[in-house]
Amino acid sequence: xxxxxxxxxxxxxxxxxxxxxxxxxxxxxxxxxxxxxxxxxxxxxxxxxxxxxxxxxxxxxxxxxxxxxxxxxxxxxxxxxxxxxxxxxxxxxxxxxxxxxxxxxxxxxxxxxxxxxxxxxxxxxxxxxxxxxxxxxxxxxxxxxxxxxxxxxxxxxxxxxxxxxxxxxxxxxxxxxxxxxxxxxxxxxxxxxxxxxxxxxxxxxxxxxxxxxxxxxxxxxxxxxxxxxxxxxxxxxxxxxxxxxxxxx
Amino acid sequence: xxxxxxxxxxxxxxxxxxxxxxxxxxxxxxxxxxxxxxxxxxxxxxxxxxxxxxxxxxxxxxxxxxxxxxxxxxxxxxxxxxxxxxxxxxxxxxxxxxxxxxxxxxxxxxxxxxxxxxxxxxxxxxxxxxxxxxxxxxxxxxxxxxxxxxxxxxxxxxxxxxxxxxxxxxxxxxxxxxxxxxxxxxxxxxxxxxxxxxxxxxxxxxxxxxxxxxxxxxxxxxxxxxxxxxxxxxxxxxxxxxxxxxxxxxxxxxxxxxxxxxxxxxxxxxxxxxxxxxxxxxxxxxxxx
Numbered sequence: 001x002x003x004x005x006x007x008x009x010x011x012x013x014x015x016x017x018x019x020x021x022x023x024x025x026x027x028x029x030x031x032x033x034x035x036x037x038x039x040x041x042x043x044x045x046x047x048x049x050x051x052x053x054x055x056x057x058x059x060x061x062x063x064x065x066x067x068x069x070x071x072x073x074x075x076x077x078x079x080x081x082x083x084x085x086x087x088x089x090x091x092x093x094x095x096x097x098x099x100x101x102x103x104x105x106x107x108x109x110x111x112x113x114x115x116x117x118x119x120x121x122x123x124x125x126x127x128x129x130x131x132x133x134x135x136x137x138x139x140x141x142x143x144x145x146x147x148x149x150x151x152x153x154x155x156x157x158x159x160x161x162x163x164x165x166x167x168x169x170x171x172x173x174x175x176x177x178x179x180x181x182x183x184x185x186x187x188x189x190x191x192x193x194x195x196x197x198x199x200x201x202x203x204x205x206x207x208x209x210x211x212x213x214x215x216x217x218x219x220x221x222x223x224x225x226x227x228x229x230x231x232x233x234x235x236x237x238x239x240x241x242x243x244x245x246x247x248x249x
Numbered sequence: 250x251x252x253x254x255x256x257x258x259x260x261x262x263x264x265x266x267x268x269x270x271x272x273x274x275x276x277x278x279x280x281x282x283x284x285x286x287x288x289x290x291x292x293x294x295x296x297x298x299x300x301x302x303x304x305x306x307x308x309x310x311x312x313x314x315x316x317x318x319x320x321x322x323x324x325x326x327x328x329x330x331x332x333x334x335x336x337x338x339x340x341x342x343x344x345x346x347x348x349x350x351x352x353x354x355x356x357x358x359x360x361x362x363x364x365x366x367x368x369x370x371x372x373x374x375x376x377x378x379x380x381x382x383x384x385x386x387x388x389x390x391x392x393x394x395x396x397x398x399x400x401x402x403x404x405x406x407x408x409x410x411x412x413x414x415x416x417x418x419x420x421x422x423x424x425x426x427x428x429x430x431x432x433x434x435x436x437x438x439x440x441x442x443x444x445x446x447x448x449x450x451x452x453x454x455x456x457x458x459x460x461x462x463x464x465x466x467x468x469x470x471x472x473x474x475x476x477x478x479x480x481x482x483x484x485x486x487x488x489x490x491x492x493x494x495x496x497x498x499x500x501x502x503x504x505x506x507x508x509x510x511x512x513x514x515x516x517x518x519x520x521x522x523x524x525x526x527x528x529x530x531x532x533x534x535x536x537x538x
Contacts, residue, residue, distance in 0.1 A: 078459055082420060086277070089416055093301055112300060113334060117262060117325040124304040132413070154459070164425070165432055168414030 009135040010092050011039040013223045014084065015064060016155065017143035018046040020057045021216035024187055027060065030220035031068030037224055041068025042091045044083055046143075046151060047076050064216070077151040081158035085165045088138060093131045100127055136166065136173040137194060137230070139223045141216075142208070144179045149210040156205045163201055172196060176226060179208050180219035187215035188222045194230055258335075260326035267294065267339075276404055277385075277417060278302040283342060292323065296337040303336040306406045310340065312379075313408075318372045318401045343403065345395040349388035352450065359475075359508070362450045365391075367501045368400045369446065373439055374494040381408045382434035385417045386442040388449075409434040421445060426458040429487060437489040443497055444486025451475060451483075463487060479504050 013034055021027045031041040045061040058074075065072035070091050075083035100123060101111045112123055140159055144152065159177060166173035174194040182189030192204035259266045267284040270291075274281045279297025286292065297303050303325070310322035321341040328335055348365065351357060357365070369391060376383050385407030392401045407417035415423070415432040422442045424430040429441065448470055449455060456466055467487075471480060482500045485491045491500070 079420075081426075082418070085416075090299070097301060113327070117304070117327065117336075120300070120304050121308050124301050124308075127301055128305065161425070165414065168432060 009137050010095050011227055012070070012088065012091055012095075012136070012138045013039055013041045013068070013141060013220060013227075014070075014087065014091075014138060015041065015043045015061070015141045015143075015216060015220070016046060016080070016084070017043070017061065017141075017214065017216060018048055018057075018147055018151065019143065019145060019214050020060050021214050023181070023213045023215035023218065025217035025221060027216035027220055028063045028067050030217040030224075031064045031070075034220055034224045035067065035069040037228065039068075039224065039227055040070040040091055040095055041065065041220060042070030042087050043068075043072045044080070044087060045072070045074045046080065046148075047074055048147070060216075064220075068220075077154050080151075080154060081161045084140075084158055084162050088136075088162065088166070089131070092134070092136060093127060096127050096131050096134065100130075133170040135171045136169070137227065138162075138166075138173070138175045139226060140175060140177050141188075141219045141223055142177060142179050142191075143214060143216070144208055144210045144212075145181060145214045146211050152208065152210055156208065159205060160198060160202055163196070163198055167196070167198075175201070177201070177205065178219055178223055178226065180215050180222075181212035187213075188219040190222070190226060193226070256330075258328040258330060260324070260328055262326050263324060265324075265326075267292075269294075276406065278306070278406060284339070291342045292339045293320070293342045294337050294339055296335050298333065298335055300336050302406060303338060307338040309405045309408045310338070313376070313405065316375060317399065318375075319405060320401065320403055343392055343394050343396075343401060345393045345401075347389050348391040348393065351393055352388060352453070357450070360505070362447075363479075363501055363505050363508075365400065366443070366447050366450065367498055367505070369402075370443055370494045370498040370501060372400070372402055373443065374498060376402075376408065377411070377436060377439060377494060380411050382411055382415075382436070382439050383407060384409050384415045384434055384438070384442070385419060386422055386439075386446060387419045388446075411435060420458055421449070421456055423458070427463045427487075429463060430489065436493045437491075439494055440486050440489070440491050440497055443494060444483050447479075447483050447486065451479075476504055476508055478507060 034041050041064060043061040043065045045058060062072045071087060071094065073083050073087050097112070104123070105111055112120055142155060148155070159175070163175050166175070174196040176194045177191040178188050179191045180188035191208055192201055195201055256269045257266050258269065265286060267286055270283045270285055272280060273283050273293060278299050279295055279302070282294045282296065284292050284294045295303065295306070307322060307325045310319055313319040314321060320343060323339040325338045328337065373383055373386070383402065385404065390402060390404045392403050394401050409415060411434055413434050415434050415438065420426045422445045423432065424438055424441045425432040430437070445456070448466060451473065452469060467484065470483065482497070482504065486497065491497050
């Protein structure tokens, strides 16, 4: 597996869906590929009030997050904004926790869980501070199948609020948005490439329309490619963060 | 975590065992149980798989351990259950009820509400004085401690250094959700949460920033016959004209005294009116007989 922070940035994919994938590659398989490529895939299952979500839907969002090394949350559409902010933050923190834990193992021979609880404080502080200052690249995969139609307005607003919230971080943050279903071979459309500008995101989100099936798997693959493309164009050096850690531990 | 009552868990580092008596609640990062130790001592145990959050909240609680309002905190440890590692800390079990219960069951008077708001304001001021903002203010996090007869703040997970961004919040209390400012943990963010707490107590209901506008909510508040100075104070909380919770505390105090004086005046007026009507009745009787 490649390191999770290449180029000193955290790379996340967040899937927002209210149903089960029904087209293309299995999304659990796709999430595994993303994970192996150094990204985490987290999921938010939007709960349908009229009870049309069934157990299989829930199983799938959980499985995607599990194989994508991310976290899974459920949310009513009204609470989506807060859920997505929390999830982004927690996923980033967990990614760092895993890196720190691995580093700790090489430096002091123990994982954080095997340290005496009180001596974890310093490391936890480091994880928190680092989590705020590391750069973050986040791709949101938004399910825009027919059933999401009446939730779209809130979903768009939640994405704007996510970016607004991330701007308060000390490190730079940018998000990209892919809507699925969509055109072309990956059954999804890139709505917005990586941006840190609220205005740009707002303008691009205007273009989203709902309708069609739920090709979650193909959309994840599309996100991987978007991430990789970005790094091919903007390759940066990798060193920084492991140096910072040595200083702390 | 699991539903079996009277399950026991064993702390990995201390070796102490605890019996889980019942689940007290579920927060953003984990669950809280009422537990008994080997000697029958009762504690609240916060449990989560999130090592960062549990460790952080433990250290927040320790930081405030010398102040009366925060729950006392005892141990930080891990246990294993069903092949999974959980992290936990033990804290004082506060017997009492939340402000949510008090509002819905007790029918608080106007005076009660002002008093509660003042106590919460001064408590927040103490947190602010130490360089932190309590971002997740809400009814559920304010507890009336029956045993000691005081108001306490629980769930210190949301405590954020002044100047950082707000991460834990409840939409109803969040300045940004109401389009009234950013989500930066500063003193005016804290005062804003107090403004919302006041409105919600006075109107006796929750508000929803997704569906309502703050101006309209304030219009509703204006229709009630609360003292003008209280309405102004709430307004100043929302637009940032009150710089910190200390000032808010003083302004609420002035309103308390005013409304008490006002009440006195009404008593006197009522007495005057009553005696006048008796006099009138006597006069009428004298004229018509």
